[in-house]
Amino acid sequence: MDFDALFSGLDRHTLDGITRGSIYALVALGYTMVYGVMKLINFAHSEVFMVGTWAVLGVYTALGVSAGAGLAVVIGATLLALLAAMLASAGTALAVERIAYRPLRKKGAPPLIFLITGIGCSIVLVEIFGQVFKVFFGAPFGRVTVNIPSVLQTKELFTIPGLDLTITNTRVIIIVGAIVMMLALDTFVNKSRLGRGVRAVAQDPDTASLMGVNRERVIMLVFILGGAMAGVAALLYTIQYDITKFDIGFIIGLKAFTAAVLGGIGNLRGALVGGLLLGIAEVYASTIWSSEWANVTAFVVLVVILMFRPTGLLGESLGKARA
Amino acid sequence: MLLEMKDAVLSYGKIEALHGISLEVAEGEIVALIGANGAGKTSTMRGLSGVRGLASGSVVFDGEDVTKLRADQRLRKGLVLCPEGRGIFPGMTVTENLNMGAYTRKDKEAIEQDYERVFGLFPRLLERKKQVAGTMSGGEQQMLAIGRALMSRPKLLMLDEPSMGLAPMLIQQIFDIISEIAQQGTTILVVEQNAKQALSRADRAYVLETGHIVKSGTGVELLDDPTVREAYLGVA
Ligand SMILES: Nc1ncnc2c1ncn2[C@@H]1O[C@H](COP(=O)(O)OP(=O)(O)OP(=O)(O)O)[C@@H](O)[C@H]1O
Ligand SMILES: [Mg+2]
Numbered sequence: 368m369d370f371d372a373l374f375s376g377l378d379r380h381t382l383d384g385i386t387r388g389s390i391y392a393l394v395a396l397g398y399t400m401v402y403g404v405m406k407l408i409n410f411a412h413s414e415v416f417m418v419g420t421w422a423v424l425g426v427y428t429a430l431g432v433s434a435g436a437g438l439a440v441v442i443g444a445t446l447l448a449l450l451a452a453m454l455a456s457a458g459t460a461l462a463v464e465r466i467a468y469r470p471l472r473k474k475g476a477p478p479l480i481f482l483i484t485g486i487g488c489s490i491v492l493v494e495i496f497g498q499v500f501k502v503f504f505g506a507p508f509g510r511v512t513v514n515i516p517s518v519l520q521t522k523e524l525f526t527i528p529g530l531d532l533t534i535t536n537t538r539v540i541i542i543v544g545a546i547v548m549m550l551a552l553d554t555f556v557n558k559s560r561l562g563r564g565v566r567a568v569a570q571d572p573d574t575a576s577l578m579g580v581n582r583e584r585v586i587m588l589v590f591i592l593g594g595a596m597a598g599v600a601a602l603l604y605t606i607q608y609d610i611t612k613f614d615i616g617f618i619i620g621l622k623a624f625t626a627a628v629l630g631g632i633g634n635l636r637g638a639l640v641g642g643l644l645l646g647i648a649e650v651y652a653s654t655i656w657s658s659e660w661a662n663v664t665a666f667v668v669l670v671v672i673l674m675f676r677p678t679g680l681l682g683e684s685l686g687k688a689r690a
Numbered sequence: 691m692l693l694e695m696k697d698a699v700l701s702y703g704k705i706e707a708l709h710g711i712s713l714e715v716a717e718g719e720i721v722a723l724i725g726a727n728g729a730g731k732t733s734t735m736r737g738l739s740g741v742r743g744l745a746s747g748s749v750v751f752d753g754e755d756v757t758k759l760r761a762d763q764r765l766r767k768g769l770v771l772c773p774e775g776r777g778i779f780p781g782m783t784v785t786e787n788l789n790m791g792a793y794t795r796k797d798k799e800a801i802e803q804d805y806e807r808v809f810g811l812f813p814r815l816l817e818r819k820k821q822v823a824g825t826m827s828g829g830e831q832q833m834l835a836i837g838r839a840l841m842s843r844p845k846l847l848m849l850d851e852p853s854m855g856l857a858p859m860l861i862q863q864i865f866d867i868i869s870e871i872a873q874q875g876t877t878i879l880v881v882e883q884n885a886k887q888a889l890s891r892a893d894r895a896y897v898l899e900t901g902h903i904v905k906s907g908t909g910v911e912l913l914d915d916p917t918v919r920e921a922y923l924g925v926a
Pocket of ligand 1: 702705706707725726727728730731732734735774852883
């Protein structure tokens with residue numbers, strides 16, 4: 368146990384935690400929005416994220432960019448990768464909805480069945496990247512970790528005087544990027560007409576339909592939005608870690624789901640709070656003990672908080688987000 | 691006929707709640723549907739609005755067969771239900787709830803006029819514009835629900851127990867407003883436990899018993915009908 372290590376670099380570790388947590392929070396939004404309108408945990412959402420990281424790799428490979436390109440190329444390639452990741456993730460999310468959930472909904476299947484088909488979809492997607500694509504296309508697909516060119520290289524921007532804290536460009540991009548996307552989503556859900564439709568379905572689907580809200584459309588919308596947010600997270604993840612893998616979604620998905628529950632599932636702002644808290648807790652734990660303790664800590668935090676606040680920290684639903 | 695329901699059967703799993711009922715509403719009428727608890731009044735409203743599909747039978751609205759349409763599609767045609775138990779969105783403000791009523795509409799100016807109209811009918815809602823609806827009193831919530839339904843510009847406004855849980859003073863007031871809405875040109879189908887009020891205001895009425903329509907007639911006829919008086923008006 369090494370509390371000195373934690374306290375001597377508390378600011379740095381906190382920044383690390385926020386970085387990690389921002390990514391969790393973005394992925395958590397997908398769980399929380401789908402839960403809000405369907406009362407369903409979409410277990411395939413982890414793979415929605417995973418597909419996004421491959422889209423980033425795809426764009427970089429197609430463009431042939433690598434580390435050390437000029438500024439204009441870096442910006443162009445990164446924006447293109449962002450767009451591709453958002454489209455790929457949103458498309459995957461929508462496909463999961465169409466294939467795994469919509470037919471069941473039409474038949475009025477009991478809730479448990481949706482969980483099974485969601486898990487099924489998740490396994491299929493993992494195996495597509497881990498096995499099927501490998502057979503058809505060979506490398507880089509398969510069951511190994513794949514490097515993604517660090518097109519956007521880490522540069523020191525400035526040092527905060529008095530603190531032992533160096534701010535890098537990638538940190539800024541990840542944290543600011545995540546926060547901007549969340550604010551945009553929050554504004555959309557709270558201020559726009561369609562957003563009001565989403566909240567209405569979350570609060571009371573029958574009454575929403577009596578107001579003329581098409582529930583099927585709202586469901587499509589939340590899968591697209593949640594998917595796009597996972598796509599943003601995918602790009603940010605590759606900027607920070609420079610890798611992907613066929614099963615990369617599993618742990619991130621689990622963490623993001625935990626973050627969603629921690630903040631109060633169904634609550635957009637809860638996803639942010641839960642994500643950041645979880646990220647910080649993990650980094651602190653791995654500093655005090657060792658990195659193996661990060662996961663344990665994440666779930667201990669979850670259990671302890673749910674013991675005192677069974678509905679999560681912010682605890683309300685998507686529908687009541689403004690109450 | 692503005693609305694025509696024919697041989698409607700509606701079930702919840704194995705329970706059949708409506709055993710083939712038929713009713714109609716002509717343009718400009720106030721029609722009441724009365725019946726005891728569990729008679730199937732709310733189920734009839736669900737079948738008409740499309741919240742729940744019929745097992746068999748049909749619903750024709752404004753000359754068009756809407757049996758297969760979802761609730762949101764029927765609303766766009768002007769068939770509007772103000773549901774039982776108010777069904778306001780508790781986490782939204784009064785204004786946001788009213789906005790939900792106008793969800794499908796694009797005619798900005800007419801929407802503004804409808805706000806004026808709703809606030810004219812229910813001045814209380816104007817005072818409480820920014821209040822979160824879930825924190826309002828039962829009567830206020832009922833006003834909000836009716837106001838919100840009006841924001842959908844109904845051709846036919848269906849009200850499921852608008853007087854439920856209200857004090858006698860307020861019941862009188864709500865029925866006055868319903869009459870006023872009818873005078874302004876909206877056709878009305880109203881479900882009520884409060885049979886006396888409903889029958890005295892209605893042009894025609896239907897009596898529902900355990901999923902069957904057992905009687906129909908003008909409001910006055912039913913008010914004078916001995917069996918109705920005994921069963922629903924508490925007078926022998
Ligand atoms: N969701 C449901 N699932 C199963 N049975 C239901 C459901 N809703 C209603 N029922 C049954 O259908 C029958 C008719 O119910 P309905 O709600 O239409 O009655 P109602 O006339 O509106 O009664 P009330 O005056 O109490 O509102 C009742 O026997 C009721 O138990
Ligand atoms: Mg009822």
